[in-house]
Amino acid sequence: MEIKIIAFGQIAEITGxxxxxxxxxxxxLKLHLIQKFPELSDKKLAFAVNKKLTQNNVTxxxxxxxxxxxxxxxx
Numbered sequence: 001m002e003i004k005i006i007a008f009g010q011i012a013e014i015t016g017x018x019x020x021x022x023x024x025x026x027x028x029l030k031l032h033l034i035q036k037f038p039e040l041s042d043k044k045l046a047f048a049v050n051k052k053l054t055q056n057n058v059t060x061x062x063x064x065x066x067x068x069x070x071x072x073x074x075x
Contacts, residue, residue, distance in 0.1 A: 001062050007072040013022065014039050027057045029066065044071045 002020045014037050021036070023029035026047055034041045050068040059065065061067050 001060070003031075003060050004065045005068060006065060007068040011040070011043065011045065011068045011070055014043075015068070023060055025057050026054065026066075029060065033068075043045050045069070046071060 001022065001024070003023050005015070005019050005021060007015045007017055007019075010058070015033070021029065021032050021074055022034055029047075030045070033045075046069040047058075048069065049060065049064055051065075051067070
C-alpha cells in the first residue's frame with residue numbers, strides 16, 4: 001500500500017516536502033527511502049506515524065501519514 005510521507009528540514013531538501021511510497025512498516029520504508037535517495041544513508045532520521053513519534057518498527061496501514069524529521073535536540 002502507498003503511504004503518504006511528509007519531510008521536514010534537511011530531509012525535505014533531499015526528498016521534497018511530500019511523496020508517496022509503498023511500505024508495510026517503518027523498516028521497509030527506511031530501505032525504500034535509502035534506495036530512492038542514497039544521500040539519506042548517512043543521515044539520522046526521526047519518524048512520526050500519524051503525529052506520534054516512534055523509535056520502533058511500526059506496521060503501517062492505508063491512510064497513515066509518516067513524517068520524516070532530522071534529529072532534534074531540546075533546549
